[in-house]
Amino acid sequence: MRMKKQGSLLVAVMIVLAGVLSGCGADKNNDEAKAAAEGNSSGNAGKEITLKVGAAAVPHAEILEFIKPKLKEEGINLEIVTLDDEGQLNPALQEKQIDANYFQHVPYLDSIKEEKGYDFAVTAKVHVEPIGFYSEKLKSAEELPDGAKIGIPNNPSNEYRALVLLQQQGLIKLKDGLTTYEATPKDIAENPHNLEFVEADSATLPRALPDLDGAVINTNIVLESGIDPKSALFREDANSPYANVIVVRSGDENRDEIKKLDEALTSPDVKQFIEDKYGVAVVPAF
Template sequence: MKKVLSLAIVALVSMGILAGCGGKTSSSGIPASASAPKTLKVGAANVPHAEILNFVKPKLQQQGVNLEVIVLDDEVQLNPALADKQIDANYFQHVPYLNAVSKEKGYAFTVASKIHVEPIGLYSKKHTSIAQLPEKAVIAVPNNPSNEYRALVLLQKNGLIKLKEGLADYQATPRDIIDNPKQLKFVEVDAAQLTRTLPDVDGAVINTNFVLEAKIDPNSALFREDADSPYANVLVVRKGDETRDDIQKLNAALQSSEVKQFLKDKYKGAVVPAF
């Protein structure tokens, strides 16, 4: 009898050891590592960035990543939030802006992936063509360095002004204009406020995300950038985090054929893939 009892105890102990080797289990019987998806916090502009992230959220959920999309009223705070580790990544900016702000603030960030381009354009509520722009027309442009340069280069490509040679670091202001046949007048405005200035100016050079938020038809622009614009909007992370498994899964989801089709169907050329 003692021998049988001893064998039973040994068997129970062995089963406990084997269970320990198998790892802890949740109350549902599922291993804890499998039942707790990793939360990935990504700060984003509302349109189109957050919409794109929400589109890929179900796919990431299937891969064990709980994507939390965080939209701030002031997009300028998304880089400080990343630096302070309040979020794991952000998705709202293009490369020239990232380079300019990183140089100014000393951010140790890197690009995880390039996702899309929003062609910037000249919009007007008063005129329907370049030819209609009068002498001394008032044109509003973004007041941050990289986007102001981008706006002025667009005006130059369409024959309205000429910038001086040798401009570096994607920076220029109206003071760098050396030829202005129509004597255009420029006002520098916060990029997010440009759509509100449209009734008061002859034209404004506006980023497509703000155009979409304001429910303005992107195809109503007098002219826009080509799809090969160097201003790709990117997923940005702290240096060293680009190799994280959850970031790699997000990269793959954002650069998928499904996202390409989503951009085509939803934005009709106002947002184009950069991959």
């Protein structure tokens, strides 16, 4: 009889324990389901992707700053990398220090990628910075004297670009057959005003203006130097082929975060931002 009672007691205890354990399991499952629901309600919580983009300080980095909040909403932490020497942004991309860069136009990229062995791809055209002719001594192009000293950028693609601008003004004539977006003063066929050309690093041209009759200067450098871009005596028009582009390593074109970067940079909001902030100095290319 005693053994029978003990057996009944043991069964009862086991039933109670089973109920407790079942309850714990249900609580655990409920907790996990709740956590999953909370995770889903927070979108990309905990899954944010950092995208490093190398850029020139003005206007490129400023435009990237404008789209930062939009990308943040899409789970992308945009990290903007600016370097004192913009020429290092392509090596940085090659060495995977950054995911993309935004500072150059296609003629410039074409002029160096074969020499350096870069395997890069262009994913979006964003804006044109019409290159212009600036002077501290002259009020108009008509005042340019014979024998004037004119500063021009000394990198191949921008030097060609500067010379083409001067040709459009009827100041010089280049040799026929220049098809590689590269030229130097040696490629001038006609120089009726005996202009003297001073080839210099683009960044130094604003400081050299007092010693020159004028200089052809890239707009981003004009902006960085505090020169009013409206003071250009003449400039490229909006049909310039020198649109500034997003460049990535070949094969990265289809990365989701790169596509979202391109979409954000070519949105109506960015177009409005560029027009409002920069006026004639920067022209949307989309």
